[in-house]
Amino acid sequence: MTDKKKTGGLAGVTAGKTALCTVGKEGAGLTYCGYDIYDLADNASFEEVAHLLLRGHLPTQAELDDYVATIKSLRELPDALKTVLEMIPADAHPMDVLRTAVSFLGNIEPEGDFTNQQHVATRLLAVMPSILLYWHRFHTGGTRIATETDDDTVAGHFLHLLHGQAPSPFHEKCLSTTLILYAEHEFNASTFAGRVITGTLSDMHSAVSGAIGALRGPLHGGANEAAMELIQKFSSAEEATKGVHGMLERKELIMGFGHRVYTTSDPRNSVNKAMSKALAEEKGDMTLYEVSEAVEKVMWDEKKLFANADFFAASVYHFMGIPTYLFTPIFVCSRITGWAAHIMEQRADNKLIRPAAEYVGPALQEWLAIEDR
Numbered sequence: 503m504t505d506k507k508k509t510g511g512l513a514g515v516t517a518g519k520t521a522l523c524t525v526g527k528e529g530a531g532l533t534y535c536g537y538d539i540y541d542l543a544d545n546a547s548f549e550e551v552a553h554l555l556l557r558g559h560l561p562t563q564a565e566l567d568d569y570v571a572t573i574k575s576l577r578e579l580p581d582a583l584k585t586v587l588e589m590i591p592a593d594a595h596p597m598d599v600l601r602t603a604v605s606f607l608g609n610i611e612p613e614g615d616f617t618n619q620q621h622v623a624t625r626l627l628a629v630m631p632s633i634l635l636y637w638h639r640f641h642t643g644g645t646r647i648a649t650e651t652d653d654d655t656v657a658g659h660f661l662h663l664l665h666g667q668a669p670s671p672f673h674e675k676c677l678s679t680t681l682i683l684y685a686e687h688e689f690n691a692s693t694f695a696g697r698v699i700t701g702t703l704s705d706m707h708s709a710v711s712g713a714i715g716a717l718r719g720p721l722h723g724g725a726n727e728a729a730m731e732l733i734q735k736f737s738s739a740e741e742a743t744k745g746v747h748g749m750l751e752r753k754e755l756i757m758g759f760g761h762r763v764y765t766t767s768d769p770r771n772s773v774n775k776a777m778s779k780a781l782a783e784e785k786g787d788m789t790l791y792e793v794s795e796a797v798e799k800v801m802w803d804e805k806k807l808f809a810n811a812d813f814f815a816a817s818v819y820h821f822m823g824i825p826t827y828l829f830t831p832i833f834v835c836s837r838i839t840g841w842a843a844h845i846m847e848q849r850a851d852n853k854l855i856r857p858a859a860e861y862v863g864p865a866l867q868e869w870l871a872i873e874d875r
């Protein structure tokens with residue numbers, strides 16, 4: 503039997519090469535195309551980061567202006583897609599909505615040959631918030647919203663469509679920062695799923711649909727929603743401390759903690775945590791932040807497990823008035839950049855991804871006719 507701790511879930515296995523990202527590397531931490539995530543979070547816009555990942559370099563001002571203008575011009579939804587979004591039930595999970603919408607776009611705007619890949623990547627980046635919030639606003643308020651706004655950023659566009667008005671610069675900056683932190687993370691489960699699909703020389707819409715399906719689960723992107731559900735259960739730090747101790751005794755998973763690659767901390771957490779605190783202060787109610795800190799302390803004291811990017815992202819989104827069920831879809835609005843960059847990288851040096859399995863089934867059996875079984 504294979505040693506599960508060593509090889510289960512491909513842990514520790516190097517499954518290919520990438521020039522896009524390092525995760526938890528000694529002396530490097532989290533980097534995108536050679537840039538430290540902290541430099542990007544402090545100084546870059548999400549659109550600059552998207553350009554870096556998808557076009558391979560930080561844009562000049564002229565390139566950025568052009569890129570932003572292109573994104574803005576691609577936010578509109580085709581009528582056929584609006585009809586599909588209206589037909590999807592109101593109680594569907596928004597991740598399923600995105601998966602279906604991307605798949606449908608693959609039918610009405612097929613990629614064709616791969617020379618079109620940069621355009622398809624930009625189109626998906628531009629249209630993702632429009633898809634999500636058209637569906638959301640239609641089913642929650644009966645409104646058929648216009649999905650084109652004048653906002654220069656993906657974050658501004660998202661919050662504008664959600665709340666029906668342009669966000670404050672502070673909220674726009676906070677959402678943009680979380681988009682930067684979520685943009686790319688090497689061979690995580692959804693990206694790897696996308697690369698496996700791409701390896702067959704399939705199209706970008708298929709690879710992204712598969713990646714959305716992988717991101718949906720609570721062990722991956724879905725953890726930010728599960729983290730919100732957890733912290734909302736507690737009305738004080740004391741209650742949270744007691745509650746999480748009880749959960750650990752019952753061997754329950756605490757969502758938003760632990761990581762396959764990082765061993766002592768997730769570098770994205772400190773940025774999200776600082777934003778969560780600032781947003782709680784703006785709101786004038788520190789309860790949820792204090793509850794989150796209490797959960798974080800118990801997890802470290804008891805299990806030496808640290809908060810990952812999803813844990814404080816939950817309260818950041820909550821403080822901006824974003825409904826919990828839209829948290830994981832926000833991850834999609836960001837990670838589409840990393841996915842598309844990996845799809846292009848896989849295509850540039852493609853090899854079908856087809857590993858081997860260790861067979862643990864029965865030995866060769868004698869064939870039995872149906873009446874003899």
Ligand code: COA
Pocket residue numbers: 511720721722723725754755756757758759760761762763805807810811812
């Ligand atoms: N809460 C409680 N215990 C946890 C835990 C958590 N969030 N994360 C890991 N552990 C425990 C496991 O139960 C396991 O204990 P054991 O050795 O006694 O069986 C040990 O820590 C190792 O965890 P394991 O699940 O084998 O690690 P992994 O590398 O396969 O999984 C995650 C990594 C991220 C899937 C895992 O930490 C997890 O499920 N976290 C919660 C979901 C989450 O936040 N996902 C987002 C990731 S960015």
